[in-house]
Amino acid sequence: MKLTVLMDNHTEIDVYHLGEPAVSYWLEADGKRFLFDTGYSDAFLKNAKAMGIDLTTADAILLSHGHNDHTGGLPDLLALPFSKKPRLIAHPHALLPKQWNGMDIGSPLSMKELQEKAVLEFAEAPLWLTDHLVFLGEIPHTVDFEPAYAIGETIIDGQTVPDIINDDTALAYVTDAGIYIITGCSHAGICNIIQYAKAVTGKTKVLGLLGGLHLMEENERSQKTVDFLAKEQISALYPCHCTAFPVRAALHAVSPIQEVAVGMTLEWE
Numbered sequence: 001m002k003l004t005v006l007m008d009n010h011t012e013i014d015v016y017h018l019g020e021p022a023v024s025y026w027l028e029a030d031g032k033r034f035l036f037d038t039g040y041s042d043a044f045l046k047n048a049k050a051m052g053i054d055l056t057t058a059d060a061i062l063l064s065h066g067h068n069d070h071t072g073g074l075p076d077l078l079a080l081p082f083s084k085k086p087r088l089i090a091h092p093h094a095l096l097p098k099q100w101n102g103m104d105i106g107s108p109l110s111m112k113e114l115q116e117k118a119v120l121e122f123a124e125a126p127l128w129l130t131d132h133l134v135f136l137g138e139i140p141h142t143v144d145f146e147p148a149y150a151i152g153e154t155i156i157d158g159q160t161v162p163d164i165i166n167d168d169t170a171l172a173y174v175t176d177a178g179i180y181i182i183t184g185c186s187h188a189g190i191c192n193i194i195q196y197a198k199a200v201t202g203k204t205k206v207l208g209l210l211g212g213l214h215l216m217e218e219n220e221r222s223q224k225t226v227d228f229l230a231k232e233q234i235s236a237l238y239p240c241h242c243t244a245f246p247v248r249a250a251l252h253a254v255s256p257i258q259e260v261a262v263g264m265t266l267e268w269e
Contacts, residue, residue: 064184146189
């Protein structure tokens with residue numbers, strides 16, 4: 001599998017791409033292409049063009065969850081000249097309205113608008129995209145220090161309720177030796193994600209991990225997460241996006257991490 005970072009909080013010196021506090025990755029696996037998240041704006045489109053990546057060749061658009069730093073680029077993406085309506089895969093709650101402190105923080109396009117521009121496919125259960133790549137669907141909370149928590153509100157069946165972000169998901173790529181995990185924000189909890197990815201794939205070894213961990217400060221939960229990840233002995237560890245520097249530093253002290261920047265390419269086999 002080949003992964004190219006189209007959008008991240010960080011850019012590299014002397015590599016002239018755009019950055020923003022958001023996520024977008026281009027994946028190539030088993031002869032297929034996937035776009036995982038769409039950043040905050042159209043900046044990821046400009047980066048893709050500069051990298052020579054034609055996003056209209058994507059076999060599917062995948063959403064890690066519905067927050068606008070992952071869905072904000074949908075209007076500009078879906079304005080591209082696709083040969084047919086692109087397939088868009090997400091959890092059933094990912095495209096529902098989301099608000100926080102009176103601000104809209106969900107997809108800039110409504111469900112109706114998206115249905116006009118894409119073929120929507122909702123996956124609450126794991127969905128295999130290729131023989132080796134799986135969209136994990138809803139992540140169960142099995143780790144005691146990673147319970148569900150709310151960020152703002154959403155509207156489900158006409159009722160405004162706390163948004164526990166059960167639409168948050170991740171991808172797992174399976175090899176003979178183990179799995180690689182790709183996250184957006186890990187609102188579901190990175191340890192929960194790892195446990196579920198192992199259960200879904202039948203693999204016990206995590207070889208690599210890239211994505212946001214949503215650990216915004218050092219606290220008891222972040223320390224328990226660091227301890228958990230250290231025990232996993234993940235050789236290719238790329239925490240980014242919503243992972244605070246002190247948390248990354250604490251993790252690096254026990255399990256060496258790698259930096260992530262726009263334009264970076266990884267090849268995992």
